[in-house]
Amino acid sequence: MDNNQFDENVAFRVDAGLIDRLGRELVGRAETAVSELIKNAYDADAREVSVTFIDSDMTGGTLFIEDDGCGMTYKQLIDGFMTISSTDKVHNPKSEKYKRQRAGRKGIGRFATQRLGEHLTIITQTNDSGNAFELEIDWKKYQIDQDITTITNSVRKIAKQKDEGTLLKISNLRDPWTVKSIERIYRYVSDLFQPDYLSDEGSILQLANQKDNTFQVRFYRNADGIRTVIADPQKMIFDKALAVIEGSVDSDGKGAFSVSSKNLSIEDFDNPIEYKKNEPNYPSLKRIHFKAYYFIYEREEYYAGVSKLELRNIRTLSEESSGIRLYRNGFRVLPYGEPNDDWLGLDIKIYSGEKGSTNIPYRNRNFFGFVEVLDIKGKFFEETASREGLLSNDAFRELQHFVSESLFSARLRLREGVTEIRKAGKAKESSNKQERTTVEELLNRIETFVNSGTLERKEEAQNAVRELREEVRLLIDELGMIRVLAALGLTIAEFTHEVTQYTPSINGYIAALQSLQQNAEGIGLLEELRRGFNNFIAYTAYFNTTISQNVSRELQPIRITDIVNRFVSAIKGDANKMGIEIKSEFYGGYDLFTVPMHPSEWTSILYNLYTNSKKAIQRANSKGIIAIIAGEEGDKIYIEFTDNGDGVAEEIKDRIFNAFFTTSLPAGFDAPSDERLVGTGLGLKIVKDIIETYGGKIFLIPPETEFVTCFRIEIPKASSKQLMEYGI
């Protein structure tokens, strides 16, 4: 420019080097650039985008981004793409065809291409145009010390390549793009949109839908003329999951889930989830589907074909990508499933009954999953104004209920499986899974080796040590749970003691009221109150006595008639309240003594069996009868606990004594805490353990007429020597 030229009207001039600067500052990372371009395709109502990296292991490669969106007209090219800082997106927050919320940031696209490579070619065509436009930009031309307006780029009309859409060809890539980096960006982008590992059911649901407002991104890599699809590494990982939990709610609102795990031998399909007791179908929630892949870290022995390292990698991945995500009509709804989000209450739901079961960690981190919701008309779910989540309406709450219920029901099943697998151990192909080598035997083997020192004994001993270690681990786990329950027991002891202190006073008030009352109705009510209160007291007094009896830790031969009679009189009130008749019968002699035991252990046994019978009767909806029949046979005392409930299904007969097996549905989201403790699945296991410790047995036998289920317990009789020892 001439130093002497003077213009009265001056305009801003822009240095071309600004392009480069803006590019770097606005776009930053290469991944961001690629994702911005994909977002632009999304905003253009594309349904499919393919991203192909060609010979990109080193810099200088080429990147193709092709979409089937609405493309650009010449005018749009000029006004939009070629105009920096266009306000198009501010004016149109939603896309034209599918009314999508704009995903891309304002006016970044061009800079994204500049950031990625030195050369850009755009080929774009719209539906109703007769031809396509090809625009070429050489970003190298945009150097500093050049007025941006002086640099031109060529635009040509060419034949239409396809119906509509845009192809970006970015060449001379500035960064190397290895498989790993492509995978990374694939993941980055996938975060935004529903992953392509949709279940069949999901795609069936989708295909059934007329308007296919979907969005699919595919990544490819061409190297040396060979094209490979970049699959999401996550997908491969998911095939390694310990268990897969899947569920759906159909158009009638009926919900069911299934859980499967090859390693844990679980194939449990079509388990219904009821919304409420008298309303099993969900009123507002329809047509949703979820799938969750479950992992337990640090336990590679549970898996088949997963190394410690792989599991560790998955764990690292879980720090960012785990959780259960929510996709609505194919698009991710934030913040559900984000690292700190807990919309299903997985992290928070550690109530005391569950705390002991560290075997089945159940936090968001253990899941990679998604929930897909089909709500094309937007009838059931609404986004909040800030676009951060959905409104907490009925449908959403039911959704939370369904998914969390399914997951927690599945957990019970998993617990069983894991416990079994730990028991079986990976030591040997032992066909006889029932026999657990006792600690005694194992120690004996070791001792034999130590004494004999022969080589063959050594191997035996080594095996024994290994088994012992596993045994100890199992015991410690069980101990953990038992400690929890024991602590509870102690609290109950305190509680029942305190309760009995208050009873005379309350009874006094009732008596005083009764003496004041002249009115017949009043008298009746007071009598009901008195009776009800005394039932309550009888119940707690029973436990009070049991506990105070057990202050000494000594064993004593148990007179079974006394134990049963005391139990029956204590819970009679409770049973009658539920319309259950409870009776006891005794046969044989009158001095039925078991080997020395703890009296309070009988409380546990009888009470556990009683609770199970109660539940069975409730499920059967029958006029309940429970009978406790005791007698003697040979050198054994037997107790049969029998009821007319809904029975034990044939297929679970051999599982009911397993730790954590339960047929109780887990307590609901907002269930009271006592409901949550019931159905821990440990009741029968504990009962069995107690009985077996004393050399006894518990098993199911065919019931007598008018009954449906019968548990038979056999305990050795006290010998006359033992009776003498205890002064009986």
Next chain:
Amino acid sequence: MEYRYLYIDDWDKKDIAGTISGIEAGGGIKIEHSKPAGDWEREYDRIAQLSFQGVILDLRLQEKAGLDGNYAKYSGAIIAHAIREMAKEKTINEFPLVLFSGNYNLQQFFDKTGEDAFDLRILKEELNNNSAFETLRLKLLALARGYDWINHLNRENPSRAVEQLMGFGYEALEERFRQRMETYINKPTHDIAAFIVRNLLEKEGLLISEQLLAARLGIEINASNDWPKLKLILNDFSYKGVFMEGWSRWWMYNIEHWWDEAIGEGLRLQPTSASKRVDLLKGKLGLDGLVPANKIEKARSDQFWIICQGLKRPLDPIDGLFVSGQENAFPWQSKQYVSHEAAINRISIEDWKDVAASEKDKLDQLKTFYSRERIRR
């Protein structure tokens, strides 16, 4: 007049107010609650100075802080003993002591020691209905009034004193009892009270309870509408001596005499069957609403004379087993039995504990005889 009891309990008033209301409901008794004074001296001073006609003590006084914020270092039993000592030394007046405890086991402990300073021992959990409170109230009333009576008794002439206490004609009293009673007259009031309550009122013998009365007349109380009428007829023979308000009793001697004179038609009471007894009563008294009592299972005779300690129903001693622990019974006291049914099934065993050693073999035989065969349905 109202009798005032002091109730010492480490619990707060609001937590035991209900119990007090229940007891006071029928009137005649006023209970004042106080926390333990915290130290011995003050406790006695307090009791000595205040004018109460009785003291109720909770056994455990150490669970919660007392009046001065300290925890009592003594139990109810200790206070009771000390009070009795002071009464002996005439430092304070004599009044009834009642023990409240919530622990069955501790109560048992007192039974064994025999050193019981209490006139009455109540298990809190037994106060679970209207009539239990009413019964307690009457006993408290009876004790307070009775102590007063005994305190003012002229003890110069023992036989006269006994007569006054018994409210009854001297000659009719059983010889051995009378003699024994006379020896107590010059003992402290609480010793006299204890003797009367424990050995006369609480044990069937010279005096019998309503339940035993019905059994001996062969009557089922719950089924007999005219039982109240019959009791009225027998009112002359009811106990009107000291503590009568708290213990409804009848003089057995008089009942039998009355039967022989007016009802029996030559048949003695004991050897007559229950149904015959009731027939005679109905006939002679014109009371239709009398129903004979039923035999307990496994019992063969209905010549009821005692109550089964297990089932609390009428029993002929021939059908029962002697209960243990009666070696030291007084001769005028009736023996206690438990029916075969209750014995082999250990029904209410807390009430009778065990059969006498001499009966153990018989019990074993019964158990074998009645052993049951299981037939699967």
